[in-house]
Each structure stands twice: as C-alpha cells, then as structure tokens.
Amino acid sequence: MKKFVMTAALAAFTLAASAQSLNVSSAFQDMRKGYLNKAKAEIDAACLHESTKDDAKTWCYKALIYSQIGGDAQAKKPKYKNLAPDWAEQAYTAALECKRLDTKQEFAQQVNEVFSFVGNEYYKQASNFYTEKNYTEAQALAEKSITCFNNSGKSQFAQDAMYIAGLSSVATHDTVNVKKYFNQMIRKRTDINYVYVTLFGIYIAEKDNAQAMKIANSYEKNCKTDYRAYLLSATGYLLDKNIEKGKEKINLALEMTKDSVNVYPEVLVQAGTLLDESAGEYEAAEAKYNESLTLKPNQFAANFGLGKMLYNRAVDKTNAANAVDPFDEEKAGLYDKLNEEAKGFYGQAITYLEKAVAFIDGLTDEGAKASQRPNLVNALIALGNAYARVDKLNESNAAKARVEQLMKQ
Numbered sequence: 001m002k003k004f005v006m007t008a009a010l011a012a013f014t015l016a017a018s019a020q021s022l023n024v025s026s027a028f029q030d031m032r033k034g035y036l037n038k039a040k041a042e043i044d045a046a047c048l049h050e051s052t053k054d055d056a057k058t059w060c061y062k063a064l065i066y067s068q069i070g071g072d073a074q075a076k077k078p079k080y081k082n083l084a085p086d087w088a089e090q091a092y093t094a095a096l097e098c099k100r101l102d103t104k105q106e107f108a109q110q111v112n113e114v115f116s117f118v119g120n121e122y123y124k125q126a127s128n129f130y131t132e133k134n135y136t137e138a139q140a141l142a143e144k145s146i147t148c149f150n151n152s153g154k155s156q157f158a159q160d161a162m163y164i165a166g167l168s169s170v171a172t173h174d175t176v177n178v179k180k181y182f183n184q185m186i187r188k189r190t191d192i193n194y195v196y197v198t199l200f201g202i203y204i205a206e207k208d209n210a211q212a213m214k215i216a217n218s219y220e221k222n223c224k225t226d227y228r229a230y231l232l233s234a235t236g237y238l239l240d241k242n243i244e245k246g247k248e249k250i251n252l253a254l255e256m257t258k259d260s261v262n263v264y265p266e267v268l269v270q271a272g273t274l275l276d277e278s279a280g281e282y283e284a285a286e287a288k289y290n291e292s293l294t295l296k297p298n299q300f301a302a303n304f305g306l307g308k309m310l311y312n313r314a315v316d317k318t319n320a321a322n323a324v325d326p327f328d329e330e331k332a333g334l335y336d337k338l339n340e341e342a343k344g345f346y347g348q349a350i351t352y353l354e355k356a357v358a359f360i361d362g363l364t365d366e367g368a369k370a371s372q373r374p375n376l377v378n379a380l381i382a383l384g385n386a387y388a389r390v391d392k393l394n395e396s397n398a399a400k401a402r403v404e405q406l407m408k409q
Contacts, residue, residue: 043061059098063091063094116148123145139165139172142162162184200216213240272289300375307350307379318342354383361376
C-alpha cells in the first residue's frame, strides 16, 4: 500500500474572500497557519450555518482541516493529538458531501487527495482489526477504504483493502462477500494466488464447474508466468474428466519450473497428486513422485503423497475383496487374490509413510515441527492401519498410541 501524506501544501489554493463567510475564510486561514483547534471550531460552525452548509467549498475545507488534524495526530510529536479522534470519519463524510455538491468539480483535486489519505488510514485500521481477528470491523473499514480510493481517481490502490475485506469474509465463512471482493480483484488483474484458488474452491464446492474454470482461465490470462495458474487449470480440466487437457496444463507448469531446483520438485509432487486423485493415472503419478524424490530425497510431500496413493489403492483392493460373494463359484479364489494384492500395496505404502514420519521427526525447528503436526497425524493414522494389515501389530499399536498422544497436545 502506497503511503499517503497529508500536508498543508495540499490545501494551497486560494479563493476570493468575498465569496466566503467569515467562518469559512477564517477556518481556511487558520488551517494554513497550523491553528487546527481554531480551524476545526470555525469549520464545524460553518457546516451547520444556513448560509454555508450547502456550499461545496465549506465541505472541502472541512475535509482538508480534518485531514490535517489526522496528519498531526500521526506525527512523532503531535500538537493536537486528541483534537478529533474521529478525524478520518469526519474527513470522509465531508469529502463525500463536497463531491455531491461540487457539480463543477472546482474542488476535485483537493478532495481526491483527502480520499487517498483517508483511504490509506481506513486500510491501516482494517489491517489492525484483521490481525486482532475482529473480522466484522475489518471488513467494514476495508469497504470504506475501497470507497475512498474509488472516489479518489486512484482505484488501483483499492486492491489491498479488497484483499483484507475478502480475507475477513473467508474467516467468517461469508462466501457471498468472498466472491464479491475477490472477483473485483480478479477484474483488476490481481496476481495473488490465494484469491484465485479460494474462488475456484468455492465454485467447485457449489458444483459450478463452469465458473470455476472461468476463474482458472482468468488466472492464466492475468498471470501468464505463474506456473500455479496452469496447475489450477489442470485441476479444473481433470475434474471435468478432460484428462488430456489436464495433462497438457500440468506439463506446461513443469516446463516453466524445470530449471528451478527448489520449485520443480514441489511441482512434481503437485502433478503426482493431480494425476493420482483427479485422473486415476497411478503409474504416471508414481513416476512424478519418484522423480521428485530423486531430486530431493529428504522431504515429506512426495513420500507422503506416494505412500497415501499406495495406501488408498490397498484400501480399494480390500473393499473389492470384501464385496466378493463367497458363494459365487465363478469367483472362487478372487477374495484371496484381491487381499494379497492389497497386502502388497500396504507393504509398499509403509516404506514411504515411514519416511514421511521420519522427515517430520527429524525437524530441529520446533515451530516448523508444530506446523507439521496435522501432517504427522495423518501419516501415522495411515501407517498404523497399514501395519495392522500386514500383521505388524506392535508397530501398529505404537503408531496409534502416538496419534492419541498428539491429539491431546
């Protein structure tokens, strides 16, 4: 967010004294001299007086004076610290009233500066409330910031406030407003990944795949060099069972990141997950996971991804075995065959799940280890079940005991 500073220079314009009442003229002059307490009293009176309350310049002066009060309050050594704690609201409403009355736009430049200054203040307040988890106030102030910047002629600066408003809406599960603010950001060509991914997820949950794909397409259009845009498109295509188009987008993301030693292994994992969970392309997914592990053997994501895929394939085999009719002579032996295949998958899964757990256990940063706790729990649950399926009961009990301990923390 650009910092906007309000100084007396912004108000350095002159009008004929004969066109003003004494209070309006005096308020303006006192503001320029720095006598903000006197200026405030005079302009407040002018805004109530019949002869000046419907004059655009009166409200322009009020907007400028209260902005000056706000600027003074933010100084290291304010002279009028508590003169008007509500200065932002006063300047905001005065600027709106001036804009309404100023049909010839005589005061547009000055009022636009006020809107920018106050918009920045509302944004800061909204950010603070968001940090404090007061999402209702954060959204309300962010909305005022948006209004200010849209009125200032500098609407490009409204995006930061839109983001705070959108995040606040996410926190309160207000999907209507999430869509409102984040779609506005997309129309302004935001490059924030979270905006696109969040909207995409909302539309998918609402079973509006067409709108979800529009979001993914906008992401590609607005952020042509962001590989994550192509992975989001791949997700959409694979959900629509357009496997070839999904693979095409995955390959574009891989091509874009192949020279990055840090990013490429992660993209391989994401590609593996998409091919596994959304396309059922198990061999292709396994190849991606293994390539990631070749480049970066000590990691959680690829080990867990491959372990989870093998575990889920084992569960599918177990479920298929349990569905076999034991009295169907034509399927004699199928139950044993499927269970044996399941056991093989469980055994393979254990290898990778153990490595995933070992990675988290080996972290020396306690903060990083704490953030990985949900992943550790998921890996241990799968590992405990897999151990049980291959008759490693001691190991299974130990894994389940760790899960119970972690869930109590």
